[in-house]
Amino acid sequence: MLYEVYLRSFADSDGDGVGDLTGLRQHLPALAELGVDALWITPFYPSPMADHGYDVADHRDVDPLFGGLADLDALLADAAEAGLAVLVDLVPNHSSSVHPAFQAALAAPPGGPERELYIFRDGRGPDGSEPPNNWMSVFGGPAWTRVPDGQWYLHLFDTGQPDWNWDHPAVRADHEATLRFWLDRGVDGFRIDVSHGLVKDGELRDNPPGPVLDDSGFREEGEPRVWDQDGVHEIYRTWRAITDEYTARDGRPRVLIGETWVRDPARLARYVRPDELHLTFSFSLLTAPWSASAWRTVIDTERMALAAVGAPATWVLANHDVVRPVTRYGGGEVGVRRARAALLTLLALPGVAVLYQGDELALPQADVPPAARQDPAFARSGGTLPGRDGARVPLPWSGDAPPYGFTADGVDPWLPQPPGWAGLAVLAQAGDPMSTWRLLRGALALRRALPHLHGDELHWRDDAPAGCLAFDRTDADGRTAGAAPPERATPGAPTSVGPARMTCVMSVGQEATINLAGRLVLASGPVGYDGATLTLPPDTTAWIAPRDG
Ligand code: NOJ
Numbered sequence: 001m002l003y004e005v006y007l008r009s010f011a012d013s014d015g016d017g018v019g020d021l022t023g024l025r026q027h028l029p030a031l032a033e034l035g036v037d038a039l040w041i042t043p044f045y046p047s048p049m050a051d052h053g054y055d056v057a058d059h060r061d062v063d064p065l066f067g068g069l070a071d072l073d074a075l076l077a078d079a080a081e082a083g084l085a086v087l088v089d090l091v092p093n094h095s096s097s098v099h100p101a102f103q104a105a106l107a108a109p110p111g112g113p114e115r116e117l118y119i120f121r122d123g124r125g126p127d128g129s130e131p132p133n134n135w136m137s138v139f140g141g142p143a144w145t146r147v148p149d150g151q152w153y154l155h156l157f158d159t160g161q162p163d164w165n166w167d168h169p170a171v172r173a174d175h176e177a178t179l180r181f182w183l184d185r186g187v188d189g190f191r192i193d194v195s196h197g198l199v200k201d202g203e204l205r206d207n208p209p210g211p212v213l214d215d216s217g218f219r220e221e222g223e224p225r226v227w228d229q230d231g232v233h234e235i236y237r238t239w240r241a242i243t244d245e246y247t248a249r250d251g252r253p254r255v256l257i258g259e260t261w262v263r264d265p266a267r268l269a270r271y272v273r274p275d276e277l278h279l280t281f282s283f284s285l286l287t288a289p290w291s292a293s294a295w296r297t298v299i300d301t302e303r304m305a306l307a308a309v310g311a312p313a314t315w316v317l318a319n320h321d322v323v324r325p326v327t328r329y330g331g332g333e334v335g336v337r338r339a340r341a342a343l344l345t346l347l348a349l350p351g352v353a354v355l356y357q358g359d360e361l362a363l364p365q366a367d368v369p370p371a372a373r374q375d376p377a378f379a380r381s382g383g384t385l386p387g388r389d390g391a392r393v394p395l396p397w398s399g400d401a402p403p404y405g406f407t408a409d410g411v412d413p414w415l416p417q418p419p420g421w422a423g424l425a426v427l428a429q430a431g432d433p434m435s436t437w438r439l440l441r442g443a444l445a446l447r448r449a450l451p452h453l454h455g456d457e458l459h460w461r462d463d464a465p466a467g468c469l470a471f472d473r474t475d476a477d478g479r480t481a482g483a484a485p486p487e488r489a490t491p492g493a494p495t496s497v498g499p500a501r502m503t504c505v506m507s508v509g510q511e512a513t514i515n516l517a518g519r520l521v522l523a524s525g526p527v528g529y530d531g532a533t534l535t536l537p538p539d540t541t542a543w544i545a546p547r548d549g
Contacts, residue, residue: 001035001347001353001355002036002039002087002354002355003031003034003039003356004320004354004355005040005357006019006042006392007020007024007043007053008053008392008414009392009393009394009395009415010023010024010027011023011024011397011406012394012408012413013026015407015408015411016407016411018414020071021062021071022067022075024039024075025074028078028079031084032082034437035441035445035448037084038085038087038188039086039087041087042089042320043193044066044067044088045058045061045063045091046064047096050097050160050161051158051161052375054089054091054161055094055096055158057095057099058099059090059175060178060181072185073185073186076187080186085255086188087187087190087257088182088187088189088191090179090190090192090193091193092164092175092194093163093164093193093194093197094156094161094164095161096160096161097162098160101118102117102118102162105120105162115151116165118154118163118164119153119164119200120151120152121154121204122151123144123146123152128150131143132152132154132204133206133225135156135225137155137156139158139381139385140382140384141381154200154204156197158376163200166198166235167199176242179239183242183246187254188252188255189255189257190255190256191259192257192258192259194259195232195259195271195280196220196258196260197232199230199231200229202231204225205225207222207224207226216263217321217322218261218263220264221263227262228267236256236271237275240256241275256276257277258271258281259281260277260280260283265304265305266308268280268282268305269308270309273309273311278311279311279314279352282315282316282351284302285299285316286316286317286319290329290338290509291508292508292509295345295469299313299349312456313352314352314354315346315349315354316353317339317359318358318359319391320356320388320391322388323365323391324359324364324390324391326363326364334539335364336362336364337539337540340362340436340524341508341524341540342541343355343436344439344522344524345541347440347443347447348471348473348502348504348541348543349458350453350473353447356391358395360436360441361436363396365390366390366391366393366418367418368415370383372389373389374387374415375388375392393413393415394413396417396421396426397425399422399427400422401419403417404422405425446543450502451475452475452502453502454475455474457473458473459471459473459474461505461514463515464505464512465513466510467507468507468514468536469504469505469506471503471504473502473504502546503516503543503544504544505534505541506540507538507541510538511538512535512536513534514534515533517531518544518545519544519546520534520544522542522543523540523542524542525537525539526540
């Protein structure tokens, strides 16, 4: 399981109210105990923080806010010791506007070679006072900003995030050097930011008129000149050759995982062809409504498309850009019940599962008062977009009141934490057998121990009642399987041998009853089961293993 660490909000070691690398290092044992296999750490590079680190001023250093290179080295060493792989965030679509290359571009005259590293153009209209085309920033407003000499530069995100020109060989060479820099320091791979956006339409043609944003994050249908251009794949082939080179040296896997907001599964699959990225998030599950048939359709279409290129699916329900599942699925008790059920189902699917920090605590989206909001999307859209701050509130670790152990007592975290989160804190949940943290720890231990969950097979059960998702998992051979391989076995976790089937059943929105012989190994809430008939209250998932397995 890959765990997203939103570094600013994970744990603060130096009392400035912002999470940092040492804070993360201090809490690695908690992640290992939860059952995490790998971490993805959001950007920690020098940055003016116009987009909280996704505006990078130097791709090969650490911002003092988060520590230094020595702290990163120490983190990598401890993570390796704890058996945790570490992926870092590569932000190749844009730099910060304070990046030396962009500053040089600004200082250069129009047409100067320094400007060619970015996307500068003359404007339209008689005096060039209109933007070069009709592209919009993802954060609202035009995607172009005019500079004093009259030219415009492109930024698909904030004005402080100018887009690189990926047609320029120097841009390619610089990013390859960045990959090597972090691989040489020992990282296990990269999450690639905006992986579907680096290459734009060659002539920068207008997008069709009309609204572009359904708030799902998929924009390529409304903005076909911007996203998912064919030229991007050549870049990933180059990067794959680099990671393969490192893996060939020592046998340790290095992984490239794309943040690819492309809705069409066949187009998405192109990013994970055998010589491109290893993985790409399947955001279709994240955006699917709370419906058994919608989930089944997404699971089938994503799996089929990805299998055609030999790649596993990477299931994700949350990240730092979207409303937290508890709130998305209805909020309150219903939301918590659904989020727990959804996670247990996610962890029963073949492929890679991703958790966003706080999922293991069933945190709701926090209500951040407008005056405290920091996301540029909120300000740039004139408040039309609520911004993503509510998903980014610092984690509660312990204690009865803010800052709940996230930072030193008396220090204000960079975003305010709500009162009433004491019961959600890690320490509180670790001591509560019914907590979401304990549920996930159990699920992750079983995911390692049950051989049925290790293969690629998934068989839908025809006897699932309406409104219910039910599937069988078998081991890779579809036959009786042995115990988990020793390197994956968790001390103290159940070890299992036995027949190959394990069944995951999720009731979605209504009660479900299904005849199923076996043994209940885990459930997201109270269920009725007598070894033959399983009754699930609405929005509950259960894992049923063979009686003798
Ligand atoms: C995706 C990141 O997850 C998001 O937080 C960021 O604002 C944009 N890419 C731009 O880098």
